[in-house]
Amino acid sequence: MINSEETIGEAIYRRLRADIISCDLAPGQKLKLEPLKARYDTGLGTLREVLNRLASEDLVVAEGQKGFAVAPATVADLRETADLRLLLESHALKLSIARGDLDWEGEIVSAHHKLAAIEKQLLGGQNKQTVEWVRYDFAFHNALISACGSRSLLTMHATIFDRFLRYHMLAASFRGSGVVSDHRALLELALARDTQGALAMLSTHIESGLNHVLQTKLLAA
Incomplete structure (x- = not known):
């Protein structure tokens, strides 16, 4: 339309x-x-x-x-995409935690609430919710970095996020309770303005996503 x-x-x-x-x-x-x-x-x-x-x-x-x-799906491209996502998202998250106001806090709480609701359904076996999860997953991560103050940074991050997401769609499986815990921790660390804790959690989160896709052994060398 x-x-x-x-x-x-x-x-x-x-x-x-x-x-x-x-x-x-x-x-x-x-x-x-x-x-x-x-x-x-x-x-x-x-x-x-x-x-x-x-x-x-x-x-x-x-x-x-x-x-x-x-574009082919390869291990090398996945690793490069994960590195780029971590670089961009970490910088934007650091800026957002420093600059975010009460409205920003409200946005990330709201985005997490929607994401958590979908994740609860997925943990309950409703696998048809995967497409919705993808949408709310991006919305939550985008909300976390939305106060960074740079439209260009947000645009670049969205492009790389989608490249990373393609690999998860190829794997076609939900990561389970680990990813749910990651998202809850990211929310709490951001609200607490714990920059170093949030950056460390983000790194672990992206690395876990990378390993999840690699374990499917669906990618070309």
């Missing part, structure tokens, strides 16, 4: 990007223009523009005369 402020190209970009991150378009899959044209009901020029934009985000690979393909 295209809103009044969104161009057709932007809408196609958003849909195609979401399909890559959710792994509806699988890692390494060839992105042939004619099938994509039919799938997204758009022109070839728009598609090429969108695919080049996604290539700049490392979600698509341009293969010269062969066209385009979804």
Whole structure:
């Protein structure tokens, strides 16, 4: 659905990007223009523009005369993505804890409440809630860093977060009680303005996510 402020190209970009991150378009899959044209009901020029934009985000690979393909899922890329996420999110979290006001505290409490509700359902065996969990997981982490004062930093973090998320969608499994405990600890440490504790918890949290995906043994070397 295209809103009044969104161009057709932007809408196609958003849909195609979401399909890559959710792994509806699988890692390494060839992105042939004619099938994509039919799938997204758009022109070839728009598609090429969108695919080049996604290539700049490392979600698509341009293969010269062969066209385009979804970026492969590899151990090396996952590790690099995790390192970039930790670098960006740690810096933004440090700034947010220093600058965040009462409204910021309210936002992270609200975001955590929604995330915890979904996690409770997942722990109860309702696996169909995984897609909702993904949305609320990002909302919570974004709320934690939202007071950093830099729109560019938030944008870069969101891009890297999505790259990291693609690997979790590929693994297609919830990490369980450990991730729930991580999120609760991050909330409490942020509210206590314990910067060093929060940064250490974030590092552990991202490392645990990395190891969770690696244990599935679904990635190319």
